Amino acid sequence: xxxxxxxxxxxxxSYLFSAIGKKVNAYSAAHPDKKIIxxxxxxxxxxxxxxxxxxxxxxxxxxxxxxxxxGYAPDLGYEFLRSAIAGQxxxxxxxxxxxxxxxxxxxAKCDSANIQELFSLDNRIAVCDPVYPVYVDSNVMAGRTxxxxxxxxxxxxxxxxxxxxxxxxxxxxxxxGQTPDLIYLCFPNNPTGAVISKARLQEWVDYANRVGAVIxxxxxxxxxxxxxxxxxxxxxxxxxxxxxxELRSFSxxxxxxxxxxxxxxxxxxxxxxxxxxxxMWARRHGTKYNGAPYIVQRAGEAVYSPEGKAQLKEQIAAxxxxxxxxxxxxxxxxxxxxxxxxxxxxxxxxPGGMSSWEFFDCLLExxxxxxxxxxxxxxxxxxxxxxxxFGSYENTVExxxxxxxxxx
Amino acid sequence: xxxxxxxxxxxxxSYLFSAIGKKVNAYSAAHPDKKIIxxxxxxxxxxxxxxxxxxxxxxxxxxxxxxxxxGYAPDLGYEFLRSAIAGQxxxxxxxxxxxxxxxxxxxAKCDSANIQELFSLDNRIAVCDPVYPVYVDSNVMAGRTxxxxxxxxxxxxxxxxxxxxxxxxxxxxxxxGQTPDLIYLCFPNNPTGAVISKARLQEWVDYANRVGAVIxxxxxxxxxxxxxxxxxxxxxxxxxxxxxxELRSFSxxxxxxxxxxxxxxxxxxxxxxxxxxxxMWARRHGTKYNGAPYIVQRAGEAVYSPEGKAQLKEQIAAxxxxxxxxxxxxxxxxxxxxxxxxxxxxxxxxPGGMSSWEFFDCLLExxxxxxxxxxxxxxxxxxxxxxxxFGSYENTVExxxxxxxxxx
Numbered sequence: 001x002x003x004x005x006x007x008x009x010x011x012x013x014s015y016l017f018s019a020i021g022k023k024v025n026a027y028s029a030a031h032p033d034k035k036i037i038x039x040x041x042x043x044x045x046x047x048x049x050x051x052x053x054x055x056x057x058x059x060x061x062x063x064x065x066x067x068x069x070x071g072y073a074p075d076l077g078y079e080f081l082r083s084a085i086a087g088q089x090x091x092x093x094x095x096x097x098x099x100x101x102x103x104x105x106x107x108a109k110c111d112s113a114n115i116q117e118l119f120s121l122d123n124r125i126a127v128c129d130p131v132y133p134v135y136v137d138s139n140v141m142a143g144r145t146x147x148x149x150x151x152x153x154x155x156x157x158x159x160x161x162x163x164x165x166x167x168x169x170x171x172x173x174x175x176x177g178q179t180p181d182l183i184y185l186c187f188p189n190n191p192t193g194a195v196i197s198k199a200r201l202q203e204w205v206d207y208a209n210r211v212g213a214v215i216x217x218x219x220x221x222x223x224x225x226x227x228x229x230x231x232x233x234x235x236x237x238x239x240x241x242x243x244x245x246e247l248r249s250f251s252x253x254x255x256x257x258x259x260x261x262x263x264x265x266x267x268x269x270x271x272x273x274x275x276x277x278x279x280m281w282a283r284r285h286g287t288k289y290n291g292a293p294y295i296v297q298r299a300g301e302a303v304y305s306p307e308g309k310a311q312l313k314e315q316i317a318a319x320x321x322x323x324x325x326x327x328x329x330x331x332x333x334x335x336x337x338x339x340x341x342x343x344x345x346x347x348x349x350x351p352g353g354m355s356s357w358e359f360f361d362c363l364l365e366x367x368x369x370x371x372x373x374x375x376x377x378x379x380x381x382x383x384x385x386x387x388x389x390f391g392s393y394e395n396t397v398e399x400x401x402x403x404x405x406x407x408x
Numbered sequence: 409x410x411x412x413x414x415x416x417x418x419x420x421x422s423y424l425f426s427a428i429g430k431k432v433n434a435y436s437a438a439h440p441d442k443k444i445i446x447x448x449x450x451x452x453x454x455x456x457x458x459x460x461x462x463x464x465x466x467x468x469x470x471x472x473x474x475x476x477x478x479g480y481a482p483d484l485g486y487e488f489l490r491s492a493i494a495g496q497x498x499x500x501x502x503x504x505x506x507x508x509x510x511x512x513x514x515x516a517k518c519d520s521a522n523i524q525e526l527f528s529l530d531n532r533i534a535v536c537d538p539v540y541p542v543y544v545d546s547n548v549m550a551g552r553t554x555x556x557x558x559x560x561x562x563x564x565x566x567x568x569x570x571x572x573x574x575x576x577x578x579x580x581x582x583x584x585g586q587t588p589d590l591i592y593l594c595f596p597n598n599p600t601g602a603v604i605s606k607a608r609l610q611e612w613v614d615y616a617n618r619v620g621a622v623i624x625x626x627x628x629x630x631x632x633x634x635x636x637x638x639x640x641x642x643x644x645x646x647x648x649x650x651x652x653x654e655l656r657s658f659s660x661x662x663x664x665x666x667x668x669x670x671x672x673x674x675x676x677x678x679x680x681x682x683x684x685x686x687x688m689w690a691r692r693h694g695t696k697y698n699g700a701p702y703i704v705q706r707a708g709e710a711v712y713s714p715e716g717k718a719q720l721k722e723q724i725a726a727x728x729x730x731x732x733x734x735x736x737x738x739x740x741x742x743x744x745x746x747x748x749x750x751x752x753x754x755x756x757x758x759p760g761g762m763s764s765w766e767f768f769d770c771l772l773e774x775x776x777x778x779x780x781x782x783x784x785x786x787x788x789x790x791x792x793x794x795x796x797x798f799g800s801y802e803n804t805v806e807x808x809x810x811x812x813x814x815x816x
Contacts, residue, residue: 001589001619001620001621001680002527002528002531002589002590002620002621002622002680003527003528003530003531003589003680004526004527004528004680004683004685004688005525005526005527005528005529005688006528008526008688008691008692009683011691011695017694018483018694041480043479043480044479045474045477045479046474046477047471047472047473047474047477048468048471048472048477050472053468053469053471053472056468056471056703057465057468060456060461060464060465060468061461063455063456063461063464063666063667064455064456064458064461065455066453066454066455066800069453069454069455069456069663069666070666071451071452071453071663071665071666072449072451072665072666073666075426106514106668106698107698109696109697109698110696110697110698113695113696113697114696117413117549118412118413118416119410119411119412119413120410120411120412120413120414121413122411123410123411133695134695134696137695138695138696141525141692141695141696181409181410181411182410211409212409212410213409213410214410255477255479257479257480257698258471258477258478258479258480258481258699258701258702258703259471259701259702259703260514260698260699260700260701272409272410272411272412275412275417277412280412280413280416283416283419284416284549286426287419287521287541287542287545287546287549288517288518288521288522288542288546288549289517289518289521290514290515290517290518290665290668291666291668292668293666293667293668293701293704294666294667295464295667295703296701392474
């Protein structure tokens, strides 16, 4: 008689965004007349930029002619895209990353969920708290997190690194006796919108090299960095090639949430004894994945064209205008807010000591605005709430105005 | 100090098709003047059908307007595609499968590699021998296969079901003391091109229900079935809803190898005690996957339109004309051949007692034709060779003529 992977049963409740979706759908079904404004899930709303559309149409045409038709893609991605990424995202910033260290995929969510497969089940993970749920959940499903304490909402074998107002939402190095093997860091941060300076990130790289840990650095929001001295890549730090894997996405810099494209950088020096993680990830891609669609990889290439870059700069500026509107509007209204400067996320303290889900319900029911409860990202997210800048400007303004009129 | 997933190190050599690719590239680099004909990897060559191109262009246009732009797809696939699949692939054949039992993905390779995650590491798998390498390799990477015997090229904890000329390349039910928990079946078969009758498949379904096993039924080549009484889906068999998961692909019926689309059917009755595998697979999709691209799902929908169906029927007829040419040409030349009637694969015995890789090298070097060594699919594939019908007609004719002229 077959048995299931019991680790799945340990997962508490359903995936955060599915849970939100269900709640919003139920409200919407019961109140079909209400105009709900969604600033919850970090999903973009601007249409694809003209340069990307043009690349897609051209690639579709190629797929329609026998001479230019493309079947299976190279396992690790087309050379044209890997070269563009290595050149423009890394070498142009002085990071020593070559095209064959880039692994093209269908998105950073999948990569960040799959990357843990390369590691021993004995390895101990460290995550920020609050944190993007996929890091922990994918490790739960693999059986790496121990037992769940439903009162504390924590796992026995996970090292939680509190990110609170006291440390400006950037974690401290773990103390003695709490040495992690895998460290998930995401900067600019989801959900808090916080950033980390290059000097602080260098401390993490030095720490990882010292204790023999791997940093899984999620840089999905890199394009939103507006201030100097904030690292765009962990490879700006010395020594990162021997301790860090970087995850990137086209979702937030180019609006690819519905197109699906991302990549992971695994430097060849990153090794456990003689075994290169680069070779292992290549093997995983070759065995369990079949490449991102050709037409989508061509769309990705267009992100690096002069036209594409100019158009996407405008898209991001529009989202950042929303971010500033939310940040300033709520601040003026007396809310305690952070993020939003180098990130499309605004992190706010819930008013009057409400819990995150109480504030979620309140916003949904009273002013029909959807956000994300901070507690969904971890215990230290309790009492906080995430709003995204990915709506339209009109909706963003209306949502902020509605929230400001809320009588609590 | 971090440790790796040691199971990866157990994998012998590199993934079959990567190994072939490297060999062909090396030959090609050394002999740039030679025209190599590739009948190795099962990759299609005909351009996408007009109905699919039109759907793609239209969907790309939608992505360019704010009113019709689509961000994150529903985790499990768009309703329009799930309904088309459930209606036309299942209900129209009398199979009781509903739209919400269809899980849209980026391809059957990924699904067939990922599906094992739902099961306990203690579960014992049974595979045909020869077999598509991903089934075993994905279980090796998870640690489910025991130790490797490099002389026999078998894993200690895998039940191998020989598929030989004696049983017409369709496996016998496992004997006593060899009860599997997970049974991988693929019909029409890759690599042998063999099929299974409905009565024989019913025996498997009855067996699985009796011993409490799950059948993972890979029906990626279903569109090539030309004879009656060959089941297109395992759900044509009674009782399959309580023991079978079916994997399907758009790669071979619609030329989507470079577009990436597939789906998995998990019936709601399929349970281990109280736990539904449907719920588990939904949870996996929600946590570790982010949906197939909207534009590709619209292309998938076009596969079910009247125009799409008519155009794809012609594509498949063209490939089957190739299959018949290979089958008949080699048979006339004295080769022992099978497959090719309900499948795009021709399975042939290597001449003169050559090993599969010897014949591979011989074809590559002497007549510049690439096929796939049968031994790459398992020990019982030794002495066999796979040719695919996915080339152009001209290339197929030329390849067969070249092989016929081969002096061995």
